[in-house]
Amino acid sequence: MAAEKAEMDALKKECDGLRAQIEAARKAVNDGSMSAAASGVASVGRVQLKLRKTLKGHLAKIYAMHWSADSRQMVSASQDGKLLIWDCFTGNKLVAVPLKSAWVMSVAFAPSGNLVASGGLDNICTVYNIKAASPKTLRELDAHTGYLSCCRFLSDTEILTASGDTTCCLWDLETGKQKVIFTNHIGDCMSLALSPDMNTFISGACDSLAKLWDLREGACKQTFSGHTSDINAISFFQSGNAIITGSDDCQCKMYDLRSDQEVICYQDASLNAGVTSLALSSSGRLIFAGYDDFNCHIWDSLKGEKVGVLSGHDNRVSCTGVPDDGMGVCTGSWDSFLKLWN
Amino acid sequence: MKTTTEEAQAFGTMLVAYGYIYPLQNHKKLVMCNDSSLYRFQTPYFWPTQKWVPDDSDYAIYLAKRNIRKKGVLEPYEQAHYSHLHEWLNHKWDFIVMQAAEQYKAGKERKKPDRVVFDCQERAYWMVNRPPRCAHSAMDCGPERLIDPNTDEKTTFDIYRRKNMFYQQAIMRSKVKSSVSLGALVKYITTYKNHDPLLASCLPSNPWQTDHDAYWTLNMRRVEVPTKMRVERWSFSLFELLSDLRGRDDFKIFLKKEFSGENLAFWEAAEELKWGTSSSMSTKAETIFKTFLAPGAPRWINIDGRTMGLTVKGLEHPHRYVLEAAQTHVFLLMKKDTFFRYLKSPTYKDIQKKALNPEPHNFSPANLEQNALNRSPGIHPIILWQQEEEEKAKAAAASAPVDVKAMMSKIDRKK
Numbered sequence: 001m002a003a004e005k006a007e008m009d010a011l012k013k014e015c016d017g018l019r020a021q022i023e024a025a026r027k028a029v030n031d032g033s034m035s036a037a038a039s040g041v042a043s044v045g046r047v048q049l050k051l052r053k054t055l056k057g058h059l060a061k062i063y064a065m066h067w068s069a070d071s072r073q074m075v076s077a078s079q080d081g082k083l084l085i086w087d088c089f090t091g092n093k094l095v096a097v098p099l100k101s102a103w104v105m106s107v108a109f110a111p112s113g114n115l116v117a118s119g120g121l122d123n124i125c126t127v128y129n130i131k132a133a134s135p136k137t138l139r140e141l142d143a144h145t146g147y148l149s150c151c152r153f154l155s156d157t158e159i160l161t162a163s164g165d166t167t168c169c170l171w172d173l174e175t176g177k178q179k180v181i182f183t184n185h186i187g188d189c190m191s192l193a194l195s196p197d198m199n200t201f202i203s204g205a206c207d208s209l210a211k212l213w214d215l216r217e218g219a220c221k222q223t224f225s226g227h228t229s230d231i232n233a234i235s236f237f238q239s240g241n242a243i244i245t246g247s248d249d250c251q252c253k254m255y256d257l258r259s260d261q262e263v264i265c266y267q268d269a270s271l272n273a274g275v276t277s278l279a280l281s282s283s284g285r286l287i288f289a290g291y292d293d294f295n296c297h298i299w300d301s302l303k304g305e306k307v308g309v310l311s312g313h314d315n316r317v318s319c320t321g322v323p324d325d326g327m328g329v330c331t332g333s334w335d336s337f338l339k340l341w342n
Numbered sequence: 343m344k345t346t347t348e349e350a351q352a353f354g355t356m357l358v359a360y361g362y363i364y365p366l367q368n369h370k371k372l373v374m375c376n377d378s379s380l381y382r383f384q385t386p387y388f389w390p391t392q393k394w395v396p397d398d399s400d401y402a403i404y405l406a407k408r409n410i411r412k413k414g415v416l417e418p419y420e421q422a423h424y425s426h427l428h429e430w431l432n433h434k435w436d437f438i439v440m441q442a443a444e445q446y447k448a449g450k451e452r453k454k455p456d457r458v459v460f461d462c463q464e465r466a467y468w469m470v471n472r473p474p475r476c477a478h479s480a481m482d483c484g485p486e487r488l489i490d491p492n493t494d495e496k497t498t499f500d501i502y503r504r505k506n507m508f509y510q511q512a513i514m515r516s517k518v519k520s521s522v523s524l525g526a527l528v529k530y531i532t533t534y535k536n537h538d539p540l541l542a543s544c545l546p547s548n549p550w551q552t553d554h555d556a557y558w559t560l561n562m563r564r565v566e567v568p569t570k571m572r573v574e575r576w577s578f579s580l581f582e583l584l585s586d587l588r589g590r591d592d593f594k595i596f597l598k599k600e601f602s603g604e605n606l607a608f609w610e611a612a613e614e615l616k617w618g619t620s621s622s623m624s625t626k627a628e629t630i631f632k633t634f635l636a637p638g639a640p641r642w643i644n645i646d647g648r649t650m651g652l653t654v655k656g657l658e659h660p661h662r663y664v665l666e667a668a669q670t671h672v673f674l675l676m677k678k679d680t681f682f683r684y685l686k687s688p689t690y691k692d693i694q695k696k697a698l699n700p701e702p703h704n705f706s707p708a709n710l711e712q713n714a715l716n717r718s719p720g721i722h723p724i725i726l727w728q729q730e731e732e733e734k735a736k737a738a739a740a741s742a743p744v745d746v747k748a749m750m751s752k753i754d755r756k757k
Contacts, residue, residue, distance in 0.1 A: 011502035018509035025513060032521030037528050044541065048346075052550050061478060072558070072720060089549060090717045105485075112727050121485060146488045155617040164488035174620055187491030197581070207491035216663045222512070230487070239530040241523065256527070258518035283538035285531050294352045294359075302531060311352035314373050315359065315478045325561075326539045328550045334478050342540060342550045 026261045034254075034264045038302035044285060047298050047308035052328065053091055055338040057084055060102075062332040063120070064319045068109045071323035074330060075116050076338055077107035083118055085130065088323075088330070088340055097128050097135040103147075110153040115173075117159055119148030125161045127173060139176045144169065150191045152201075154215075160201060162189035168203050170215065180218040184211055190232050196240045204231030210245050212257065224255040226262045233278040233289070237301075244301070246275030246289050254301065266299045268306050277319045282326025290317030296331045310341050351376055359480035360390055364466030370474060382459075388467040390481065396471040399438060402427040404468055406442035407449075419474045533578055537571060545571070547703035553713035555720060560700060563587055563726065564733070570697040577685055580677040584609075587730075596689040602680065604641035605672045608634045612669040616662050627660035635668075645671045 058078035065076040073094065075085045081102035085095040103121035110116065115138065119125035125141040125148050146165030153159050154170075158179070162168045168182040168189055187206030194201045200221070204210045210231055212222040224243070233246035237254075242263070246252045252266040252275055266287065273293035280287055280301070287299040288310070296317045298308035315334035322329050328342025345353075354374030357363045358381070365371065366380040374381070386392070405424045408415055416424060431438060449457050473479040536542045549555045560569055568588055575582050576589040583589040590606075597603040611634070615626045634643050635654055645653075649667050656664040684690055705713065 008499065008502070011499065011506065015502055015505050015509070018506060018513065021513055022509060025517060029517045030520045032519070032524055034524055037521065037524035041528060041532060047540075049540070059476060061482075070726070087719055089553075089555060090719055092719065094719075103485075114727070147485060157617065157619055166489055172620065186489070188488050205491075206487050206489070216666060220508070221515075237527070237530075238534070239527065242527055256520065256523050258523040259520045260512075260515075260517050261520070263520070263524060281538050281540045283531050283534035283541060284527075285535065285538060286540055294356050295349065302528060309346070309349050311346065311348035313352065314355050315480060325558075326537075327544075327548055328540070334482070336478070340550060342548065 026259070029259045030261060034302065034304070041302055043303060043305075044300050044307055047286065049298075049308065049310060049329070049341040051310075051312055051339055051341055053088070053340040055086055055088075055091060055340070056336075057086075057093055058082070058336045058338075060336060061315075061334040062318060062336060062338060063105050064107045064118075065321050065330060065332045065338060066107050066109045067321050067323040067330070068113055069111045069324055070113060071325040071327065073109070073113070074321070074323075074338075075107050075109050076319075076332055077104040077118050077120075078336065079103060080336075083107055083116060083128075085116070086338070095130050095135060097130070100126070106148055106150045108151045108153055108159070110156055112156050114156060115153065117151045117153065119151055119161065121147045123147060123163070123165075125151050125159065125171070127159065139173055141171050141176060141178075143178050146188065149189060152192060152194050154194065154198060160192060160194070162192040162203055164188040166205065168192055168201075168213065170218075180215075182213050182218065182220065184220040184223075185209065187230070190230060191234050193235050193243070195236050196238060202234050202236060202243050204234035204245050204247075206230040208247065208249075210234055210243060210255065212243075222257065222260060224260075224262065226253055226255075226265075227251065229274070232274065232276050235278045235280055237280065238282065238284050244278055244280065244287060246278045248274035250274055250291075252278065252287060252289050252299065264301075264304050266304055266306075268297075271297065271306075273316075276317060279320040279322040279329060281322055281329075282324075288320050288322065288329050288331075290320045290331060290333075292316045294333070296320055296329075310339070312339055313337065347376075356480070359470070361466060361470035361480075362389060364462070364469070366462065369462075369465060369469060370477065372469065372473075372477070372480070382462070384466055385463050388463055390470070396468075398427055399431060399434065401468065401472055402431055402438045403441045403445065404464065406439055407446050410442055410446050417474065423472065537575060543702070545569070545702055546700040547705070552703055552705050552710060553717055554703060554705070555717075556700070556703070558720065560698065563730065567696055567698055568693070570694070570699045573690075573694050573697045577690075580673070580681045583681070583684075592689065592693055593684060596684045596687050597680070599689065600680075600683075604634065604643050605676050605680065607641060608643045609669055609672050609676070612665040612672075615660070615665060620662075623660050623662070627657050627664065630665070631657050643668070643672060644675075 058080055060078050060080035062076055062078045065074060067074050072087055072089050073085060074088050075083055077083050079102055081099045083097035084093050087094055099118060101122035104118050105120035107118045114131045115127055116130055117125055117127045123144045123146060126137055127139045128135045129138045144163040144165050146163045148161055148163055150162040151159060157173050159171050159173060160168060166185045166187060166189060169178050170180040172179045185205040185207055189203050189205045192201055192203040200212055200214050202210055202212050208227040208229055208231060210224040211220045214221050227247040227249055229248035231245050231247045235244050241258055242254055242256050244252060244254050250271050250273060253262050254264045256263045273291040275289050275291055277290040285301055287301050288296055290296045294313050294316055296310040297306055300307045310331060313333035313335050317331050317333050319332040328340055330338055330340050332338045351374055358374050359372045362384055363381045364384055366382060405416060405420060471481055539548055544557060546556050547554055549557050561572060583593055597606055611630050615623060633639055633641050645668055649671050653665060653668045
């Protein structure tokens with residue numbers, strides 16, 4: 001008994017020692033701050049975007065939306081039990097996909113445009129083929145033991161899901177089976193994002209940690225801490241070397257992957273609402289963060305200042321998205337409307 | 343930064359939605375209307391910050407009280423709630439009715455204006471906490487978290503060992519100095535600034551603003567002549583050039599002239615293997631081996647011996663990432679050498695010259711209205727995807743290396 005305890009203590013000591021070493025290593029490479037690096041960059045000034053369209057059609061809270069790779073179509077999911085696929089240029093609804101379970105929390109569009117996936121409190125990720133005359137269920141991916149908080153397609157054959165059971169999972173759509181299960185988080189996984197080169201992905205969870213995973217090795221490569229509450233939203237920077245996280249502690253943070261640390265924190269004393277969703281403009285200069293205070297605030301990613309606000313929703317902004325061509329931003333809210341701004 | 347009218351309105355709506363201010367006339371719509379409608383401050387007794395749990399018995403008492411005051415005054419959704427509560431709170435219904443009667447009596451003893459105000463306040467409180475159907479309550483927080491990360495996990499040997507291994511790997515991993523990494527980030531943002539439609543105008547016009555889709559038509563996958571901005575993007579990085587399929591086509595033209603197309607062809611084949619169906623994997627792996635890796639292969643790629651050895655061995659049991667090492671090597675070769683030569687080549691300079699620089703649109707309000715009416719759905723992306731697949735098949739057939747042996751034997755047989 002005593003020998004066991006001694007061994008445990010030795011391991012614990014080693015663990016603490018290693019953690020201290022990591023911190024020291026991080027400090028050692030921290031030879032420049034973001035304000036220093038961005039000192040020569042001109043300010044963007046006040047960013048005032050106009051509301052271009054309001055998309056009405058859902059009857060209940062909108063929980064998630066995702067742009068198609070063609071930057072024109074977009075899919076949104078609402079707890080009225082429907083997925084709606086919109087053509088944002090004309091404002092028309094193209095397809096309505098009825099869901100088996102109305103408690104949907106996440107939706108994704110495949111890069112090919114052939115498939116959409118959704119999932120929520122039913123713990124199942126359902127993949128639909130929208131190429132057919134009427135949407136057909138292609139696969140029901142059922143193995144998670146918690147709600148599905150986020151899903152993203154890698155291609156028409158693979159999909160990544162994040163779940164409230166603290167795991168992320170890579171599925172093979174041809175067999176409908178799990179290929180890799182990514183376990184490391186100790187709280188509900190709330191969101192995930194794929195890197196631009198699709199070799200890695202990041203996940204944010206309720207244990208206030210963001211983790212970087214390698215798809216090829218199936219393991220966690222880096223962990224980022226700093227937040228003090230659930231991380232609800234996470235996104236990759238377009239260059240693939242930095243990530244942005246948004247949390248219930250009312251802050252957004254940018255972490256640099258190569259120097260392995262937090263570089264800037266986006267916070268404002270007047271903002272007391274949690275961040276629900278994030279999206280970046282195509283150059284990465286602007287961060288659109290949706291908050292519980294019914295607004296979507298715009299941050300200058302380099303200077304760390306709030307440069308604008310998108311107001312107009314009557315309830316919290318639950319999802320934000322910028323299409324691949326960067327033309328504008330879409331916000332979806334619990335007030336059942338989607339708004340397009342630019 | 344000055345607050346805009348919209349932001350002020352959103353803030354007002356938030357106050358109304360949470361019940362700090364309530365509307366007098368249209369009491370069911372919890373929004374701040376920017377007109378002359380009347381609102382009143384809610385008494386702190388009913389503020390959400392009091393953190394009462396508005397439980398069902400309280401709601402039942404409230405509804406019963408209103409029923410006592412005047413029968414038939416409940417809204418249909420309230421009536422539905424009332425019937426439901428009557429059923430499942432049946433065991434304490436006497437208590438509920440008694441409480442309701444007491445509150446009603448106490449209310450009658452107040453002065454009329456006070457009573458009216460209190461009734462409005464109470465009604466507003468219940469409108470926030472028990473909203474009618476299809477209304478959205480601000481008190482809603484979404485589903486509860488499943489796992490509590492703060493529960494003390496029994497730390498076992500295994501957990502410590504795994505943690506220590508993870509930390510050791512983390513320490514061994516090379517880190518880049520902040521100044522370098524952040525410098526690269528700033529450079530990236532500055533480079534792409536003019537290509538960000540939210541920060542710079544896009545030519546000929548932003549379709550969201552003018553309702554005219556010329557921008558999308560000019561930048562389609564298979565245009566003969568791309569735009570200047572698009573060609574400029576290709577010079578930013580090899581990743582950009584290869585991600586834009588039109589750019590990749592141009593790169594292929596250059597490589598054909600240099601007779602060094604095998605690297606890109608291998609890279610493309612590796613991508614196909616990574617993202618394709620698993621049933622096609624073994625055939626693809628075989629074709630790739632025969633075309634690029636086998637000794638004397640028609641499009642043999644020049645990679646170092648160690649990578650070649652590992653790759654060939656891996657191909658015996660192919661999986662999606664079996665070509666990862668070779669693909670990265672080839673990508674780096676192209677990035678460090680071929681890419682820069684391409685940017686200086688006549689092929690690139692030629693396309694730069696030919697590239698279009700569309701005139702910015704200048705629409706009058708009447709034009710804009712017309713544009714809005716003429717919006718068309720455009721080509722369905724699935725059709726574009728199908729066209730793409732057809733083109734790919736054609737290209738694959740056209741560029742398949744000539745099997746010299748088969749050709750010779752055919753000629754021999756003819757003889």
